[in-house]
Amino acid sequence: MTRTIWTSWPSREALSRASRPRPRAAIAWSIRLGLLTAMLWGTFTGERFGPWELALGLVGVLGCAVAAWAFFRTSLEHRLWPSLGLLVLLMVAALGAQQAGAGVPAMILWCGCAVAALERLPLAAGLPTTAVALGAYGAVNTDGWLTTAMTTAGLSLAGYVIRLDAEARGSTQRLLTQERAARAAEAETAALDERARIAREIHDVLAHSLSAQLVHLEAARLLIEREPAGEFRDRVLERVVAARSMARQGLAETRQALSALRGEVSPVEDFLRQLVAAEPAELSVSGEQRVLTAEASQTVRRVAQEALTNVRKHAPGARVLVRLEYLPDEIVLKVRDSGGHGHEEELAVSGSGYGLLGMRERAELMGGTLEAGPREEGFVVSLRVPA
Numbered sequence: 001m002t003r004t005i006w007t008s009w010p011s012r013e014a015l016s017r018a019s020r021p022r023p024r025a026a027i028a029w030s031i032r033l034g035l036l037t038a039m040l041w042g043t044f045t046g047e048r049f050g051p052w053e054l055a056l057g058l059v060g061v062l063g064c065a066v067a068a069w070a071f072f073r074t075s076l077e078h079r080l081w082p083s084l085g086l087l088v089l090l091m092v093a094a095l096g097a098q099q100a101g102a103g104v105p106a107m108i109l110w111c112g113c114a115v116a117a118l119e120r121l122p123l124a125a126g127l128p129t130t131a132v133a134l135g136a137y138g139a140v141n142t143d144g145w146l147t148t149a150m151t152t153a154g155l156s157l158a159g160y161v162i163r164l165d166a167e168a169r170g171s172t173q174r175l176l177t178q179e180r181a182a183r184a185a186e187a188e189t190a191a192l193d194e195r196a197r198i199a200r201e202i203h204d205v206l207a208h209s210l211s212a213q214l215v216h217l218e219a220a221r222l223l224i225e226r227e228p229a230g231e232f233r234d235r236v237l238e239r240v241v242a243a244r245s246m247a248r249q250g251l252a253e254t255r256q257a258l259s260a261l262r263g264e265v266s267p268v269e270d271f272l273r274q275l276v277a278a279e280p281a282e283l284s285v286s287g288e289q290r291v292l293t294a295e296a297s298q299t300v301r302r303v304a305q306e307a308l309t310n311v312r313k314h315a316p317g318a319r320v321l322v323r324l325e326y327l328p329d330e331i332v333l334k335v336r337d338s339g340g341h342g343h344e345e346e347l348a349v350s351g352s353g354y355g356l357l358g359m360r361e362r363a364e365l366m367g368g369t370l371e372a373g374p375r376e377e378g379f380v381v382s383l384r385v386p387a
Contacts, residue, residue, distance in 0.1 A: 006124045010163060014170030015076045015120055057102065064093055064109060068116075075120040083121060087113050087129055091136065098140055110137040111155055118159030119166065130156060199258045207258070210251040217244040257298075268297045272304055272322060279308055280319055287326025296387040299362055300324070300333050303370065306355040307335035307381040315339060318378065330368070331387040339378035356381065 094109035368385030
């Protein structure tokens, strides 16, 4: 054996109950319950003790149970000296029980300490502790030297086999955890590859088409401006300029969507600042800012866009307050306007416009909520999504 084997602890997976199958856990609890019953039986039967002695024995048994539980906790946390101290306390309790005439509880405590030390402690500490416990057991056992030798050998072998079995289960648990992590990473990589492929397709088709439209609309604008001024010419020029603006905005949003698909989302605060720059709007951000997932960031952006679009349609000229709040487990976006003629009536009929209805469905798919409706003054859109 190498030095590492002598001084290393059993893994936490091996010492914890998480890696134990239910039948094995049931057997372990049955054994513990049986040993506790045997200790109580050995203490209170035989009419050897008076009432006060029985009460003291009951307190001692309960104290030993608590010490055993504490040993399992400290050994799980790889705390050597507290674990050894608890085992010594249990063995001293066994010696006291033996001196008081309770031989059965004493032997159970010594044997249990021997197996537990070999199972849960580093071998450099577990072997001497097991030797002391089994030596005390052998000194008081009256079944003959051969029976005593076979019992101590069996207990030592049982403790070491339990240790090896727990290590094997712990290794299996670690391998399963690593395999699940590898599968999750593989699935995430496949999803990212698929999103990158979709982004390339969108770029090659939609973004290219919008860019070409921008070029043609700009050329049309230049040609129209060369024509003599007139009402018809001005109306056509106005339509072309509006179409060019819409195409430019669509191209910008397409590029944002492509960045989101590639996982290259800019901070949502920067987007909101750009969004409110062209509006009579104010932006406030509170809470500890952090990087959002692509889905949460896109949902916040789209809801903000839709809310401001509704303000332009139904309450032109209204003042708008956009508030972004970072909470520990979610992010909250509120868009409140100062109101306008017909704004509340038009949107309150169905609860929201079709755009906000789509955003509500999008928020619910993420486990969030979206509420839209009139308040004391104006209209409020409130979005909450996990982030």
